[in-house]
Each structure stands twice: as structure tokens, then as C-alpha cells.
Amino acid sequence: MRSRSQAIRVLGIDPGTRVVGYGVLDLAGPAVEYVECGVLRLPTDESIPQRLHRLVTAIDEVIGELRPGVLAIEAAFHGVNAMSALKLGQARGAILALAVARGLEIEEYPPAMVKKAVVGHGRATKAEIQARVRLLCRLRREPSSDAADALAIALCYGHTRHAPPAGGGPRGARR
Amino acid sequence: MRSRSQAIRVLGIDPGTRVVGYGVLDLAGPAVEYVECGVLRLPTDESIPQRLHRLVTAIDEVIGELRPGVLAIEAAFHGVNAMSALKLGQARGAILALAVARGLEIEEYPPAMVKKAVVGHGRATKAEIQARVRLLCRLRREPSSDAADALAIALCYGHTRHAPPAGGGPRGARR
Numbered sequence: 402m403r404s405r406s407q408a409i410r411v412l413g414i415d416p417g418t419r420v421v422g423y424g425v426l427d428l429a430g431p432a433v434e435y436v437e438c439g440v441l442r443l444p445t446d447e448s449i450p451q452r453l454h455r456l457v458t459a460i461d462e463v464i465g466e467l468r469p470g471v472l473a474i475e476a477a478f479h480g481v482n483a484m485s486a487l488k489l490g491q492a493r494g495a496i497l498a499l500a501v502a503r504g505l506e507i508e509e510y511p512p513a514m515v516k517k518a519v520v521g522h523g524r525a526t527k528a529e530i531q532a533r534v535r536l537l538c539r540l541r542r543e544p545s546s547d548a549a550d551a552l553a554i555a556l557c558y559g560h561t562r563h564a565p566p567a568g569g570g571p572r573g574a575r576r
Numbered sequence: 577m578r579s580r581s582q583a584i585r586v587l588g589i590d591p592g593t594r595v596v597g598y599g600v601l602d603l604a605g606p607a608v609e610y611v612e613c614g615v616l617r618l619p620t621d622e623s624i625p626q627r628l629h630r631l632v633t634a635i636d637e638v639i640g641e642l643r644p645g646v647l648a649i650e651a652a653f654h655g656v657n658a659m660s661a662l663k664l665g666q667a668r669g670a671i672l673a674l675a676v677a678r679g680l681e682i683e684e685y686p687p688a689m690v691k692k693a694v695v696g697h698g699r700a701t702k703a704e705i706q707a708r709v710r711l712l713c714r715l716r717r718e719p720s721s722d723a724a725d726a727l728a729i730a731l732c733y734g735h736t737r738h739a740p741p742a743g744g745g746p747r748g749a750r751r
């Protein structure tokens with residue numbers, strides 16, 4: 402449906418129960434245009450349902466304002482304990498249901514794939530991700546770790562769909 | 577805010593990723609008035625986000641039509657594996673965010689508390705729950721297991737808030 406050169410606006414989300422990072426990019430082939438990023442803090446003195454509602458409301462505002470065509474979200478990873486998985490699942494479920502309701506295409510990427518796409522290997526540190534995201538999105542300053550993770554997830558969409566992100570090093574240059 | 581004798585309409589939900597039971601009751605003190613129950617089947621050939629959206633849309637229809645004041649939902653239980661917990665969490669998160677958005681009061685009950693409230697002990701079988709729910713809700717036939725579980729969760733609200741459910745046996749009669 403979309404040509405390779407047509408820009409697609411991607412909303413990346415790094416979900417959590419206390420802090421949720423989000424980042425919005427316009428991707429056209431290897432070209433990356435930064436739009437916005439930020440962090441949603443969910444007050445821990447509120448009940449989980451209240452926090453989920455706050456999260457959905459905030460993400461819905463971002464969607465309504467910036468109108469992304471794609472939600473890129475970290476795939477659930479195995480190995481966490483059941484309680485953490487349940488909490489993470491609740492945040493993911495609320496976001497996923499919203500994204501479908503708003504007509505977004507949904508893509509999920511495992512953490513290692515996100516790191517590989519952005520830094521070049523699957524065991525990148527948070528600092529490495531922040532530095533590479535700053536470079537790839539041509540930001541004046543490094544975004545916070547949660548916002549950088551969200552932008553990295555959005556970049557992963559471009560990496561898997563079109564080509565390595567623009568401005569890449571030796572690994573980013575192969576194609 | 578509410579007097580003890582005023583009826584409150586409670587939506588009980590037994591969440592899952594493939595089948596979701598729901599049941600609606602009007603509860604006024606120990607009196608139970610059955611309204612509706614049913615089962616939502618989520619097609620397994622659809623993606624998880626699609627299923628979550630279908631689930632939220634269906635529950636939202638029930639809320640819009642029957643206007644319950646309370647969502648009673650099974651509390652997440654420990655001991656499941658991380659993958660099951662994540663899936664259950666996703667269904668719960670989507671429902672909880674919707675319930676807050678629609679202004680419902682939310683109450684969560686552990687499975688053992690639901691069983692104890694309805695059958696009288698925490699290790700009740702599915703068949704025991706179905707039989708007791710039929711009796712307490714004065715249903716002509718036993719509801720399906722998932723719908724019965726949802727009605728049992730709604731009954732638990734009345735049990736913990738007001739009094740043992742009406743029509744109880746020896747255990748239901750103490751107060």
C-alpha cells in the first residue's frame with residue numbers, strides 16, 4: 402500500500418506501570434525525521450486501574466494530536482516473574498486495545514532486536530541506546546532513557562521495514 | 577453515598593484471552609436480582625491486539641446498555657507462569673482502563689474469596705460454583721462455567737459489602 406519513499410509516522414512506546422516512554426518519528430526509507438518524545442509518569446499512589454486510565458488518556462492525546470500510522474511497541478519478554486509480567490501485561494493490554502481502536506498498525510519487537518537495530522548488537526547498554534538515538538534522530542541532547550527506548554523501538558520499525566536507520570556506522574551502512 | 581437497601585448494578589467479569597465470561601446483577605443488601613450473563617469468545621486466529629479490541633468493544637456495549645455502577649473482577653492470582661500472567665494482564669489492563677473511563681467503581685477479589693463467598697469454601701469445583709450461582713440468581717438452568725464464574729464474582733461484591741447472598745444454605749445464613 403505504501404511506497405518505500407512515502408513517510409510513515411511511527412509512535413514508539415516503552416510500556417511500564419510507573420514510567421512510560423514514548424517517541425514519534427517520521428520514517429521514509431532510511432530517512433528519519435524526529436517529531437516528539439517524552440515520558441509519562443504514573444503516580445504510584447493511584448490505583449492500577451486509575452494509572453491505566455491515565456496512561457491510555459495520555460497516549461490517546463498523543464495519537465489524536467500527532468496522528469501516527471503505526472504503533473511500535475516492545476514485545477513482551479520472557480523470563481520476568483509472573484507478577485511483573487502481569488503488571489506489564491496490563492499496561493500493554495490497555496495500550497494495544499487503544500491502538501486498534503484508533504486504527505494504528507501494530508508492530509512488536511523483542512528488546513534484543515531493538516538494540517541490534519539501533520546500536521548494532523543485542524546487548525547494548527541504556528547509555529549506548531541514548532547516544533545512538535540522539536545521533537540517528539539528530540537531537541541536540543540525549544533524551545531520557547525511557548524516551549530513548551521508545552524512539553529506539555520506533556527506529557526499529559524503519560530498520561526492519563525499509564533499511565538500516567540513516568546516519569549509521571559500519572553496521573548501519575550494510576545493505 | 578449509597579444506602580444499604582439501594583440496589584447497585586454490578587458487572588462481574590472473568591477475564592481471559594480466549595473466553596471472557598460476564599454477568600450482571602442488581603444487588604440490594606442480601607437480595608439478588610439477575611440481569612444478564614454471557615460469554616465472549618475471542619477468535620484465536622486474530623492477533624492479540626485485535627482480540628483485546630474486540631473484548632473492549634463488547635464489554636463497552638454491555639456497559640453502555642446495562643449501565644452497571646461497579647466492575648467486580650477476579651484479582652490476578654500468583655503462581656501462574658510469566659507468559660500466562662502477561663496474557664491475562666493484557667486482558668485485565670484493557671478492561672480496567674475501560675471501566676475507569678466509563679466511571680465504574682472497581683473491586684477485585686481473589687479466586688478463593690469468590691469461591692468462599694458463593695459456595696462457602698475456597699476450593700469449590702466449577703460444577704459447585706455453577707450449581708450455587710444458579711440457586712443464588714434463581715436461574716432456570718445452570719449458566720456456562722465462564723458465565724457462572726463472572727456471576728460468582730459479582731455475587732462476591734454483595735457478599736463483602738452487604739451480607740451473605742440471598743437463598744443461602746447454612747453458611748449463607750450466618751450473619
